[in-house]
């Protein structure tokens with residue numbers, strides 16, 4: 001279902017339907033939304049955004065596929081699809097921090113560590129992330145100090161550095177949302 005949703009968003013992002021087709025599409029979407037109105041559940045019960053699904057079962061973030069992971073580091077790959085176009089064939093600038101937040105955040109909480117949240121995330125954009133190219137993401141724990149975990153990451157297109165990032169993740173206290 002989520003893959004169909006992603007494909008649909010890619011098609012919407014790349015299409016120029018007529019006014020009549022747009023109205024027809026809107027009516028179809030409204031009908032589909034209405035069908036889910038009485039299926040609304042709590043965050044924990046929903047199917048959307050399951051971490052256990054490769055690429056994460058949601059349409060918000062670009063799909064990150066994990067190739068190798070341990071408690072200290074992770075390597076994965078990602079391809080920005082047409083939905084994520086910012087302009088001139090490059091991924092939207094906001095999607096790169098989104099990807100790093102997801103990847104670094106998951107690594108911050110890996111290895112049986114208690115849940116943490118992003119306190120800061122610094123991203124350097126080194127070259128454009130081309131839509132459709134398979135990019136490699138690596139991340140590693142740099143240092144852990146009490147509740148604070150510093151994680152760094154890099155996104156590469158072959159040998160070309162696309163972006164790098166550093167994030168501080170602070171372990172949540174019991175009961176902290």
Ligand SMILES: CCCCCCCCCCCC(=O)SCCNC(=O)CCNC(=O)[C@H](O)C(C)(C)COP(=O)(O)OP(=O)(O)OC[C@H]1O[C@@H](n2cnc3c(N)ncnc32)[C@H](O)[C@@H]1OP(=O)(O)O
Pocket residue numbers: 101102103105106109115116117118119120146147148168170171172173176
């Ligand atoms: C969870 C499910 C996952 C599920 C898995 C999900 C995977 C995806 C993960 C995505 C993660 C996210 O996007 S989370 C969503 C985005 N982030 C948020 O919404 C966080 C909003 N901010 C907060 O809730 C809070 O500010 C916290 C939790 C980050 C920190 O608050 P706190 O717990 O009260 O801690 P506090 O005492 O302020 O700080 C603890 C230590 O960290 C330092 N510190 C705190 N903030 C900063 C900062 N910006 N820059 C430098 N240092 C800082 C303090 O100086 C202190 O150092 P010292 O004095 O001890 O030396």
